Amino acid sequence: MTEAECAFLDRGDGHQVAYVRHSGASPGVVFLHGLKSDMEGGKALALEAHCRARGQAFLRLDTFGHGRSSGTFEEGTIGRWRADVTAALDHLTEGPQVIVGSSMGGWLMLLALLDRPEKAVAGLGLAAAPDFTEDLLEPGLSADQRAELKRDGLVHLPNCYGADPYPIALKLIEEGRDHLLLRGPLPITQPLRLIHGMKDADVPWRTALRIMEQVSGDDVECLFAKNGEHRLSEPADLKRLCHLLDTLLDHVAPHAPGEDSEG
16 A cells, blocks of 8 residues: 555544545445454455445545554554544545444444444444454453453453464453443344354354344344354455455445435
């Protein structure tokens, strides 16, 4: 990515959200990255290339403390990242959008469907991880890690992908409780598609079933990849993703707000 392609959204509090976008047909596509990832990942770039090829509007962004955006990861919270997404939808997109979220981005995708239902007309989740702070992160801590977190307000967890450890702040877990989704009915009625690998070692594939069961709308489908892992970034995974996005775009385009719906 060149400097000319990257722009910044001023959040009004001294921080900026980095993003890349290009114009095209409606509905647009917005990609939301996962925890400690960014908009330069393989899925984001594959989707961008695919949307360019079909002439679709596209936006990818780095949330607070990720990638090129300002702030430190340790200071980030679900609420802050949620607000970044709604600000991006409000200021960087026009018309209906299909929101694609990977892992933590899948949680943010579901929140966007709730926060901006008039604009976020459909969602696509890749190993979507709503409530991971409460259901996966906090319960997975050892006694020593819990003590460190309580003492220092921060614990460094191993990164199985070989990069630097994850610095997990106590406030990420505590603040995340304000945004939990899977504790009751989920009032989402937009079309929703979920892809999950059955060899996902980070987010159980049954999470997709929990989402499907609790969403109030009927237009929800889950696709399980028997050999798929958490990242879903292999060539076959990316091909599947682009194909499913095509079908979802075609599905919602005639019914997008403000567009004709001739049969």
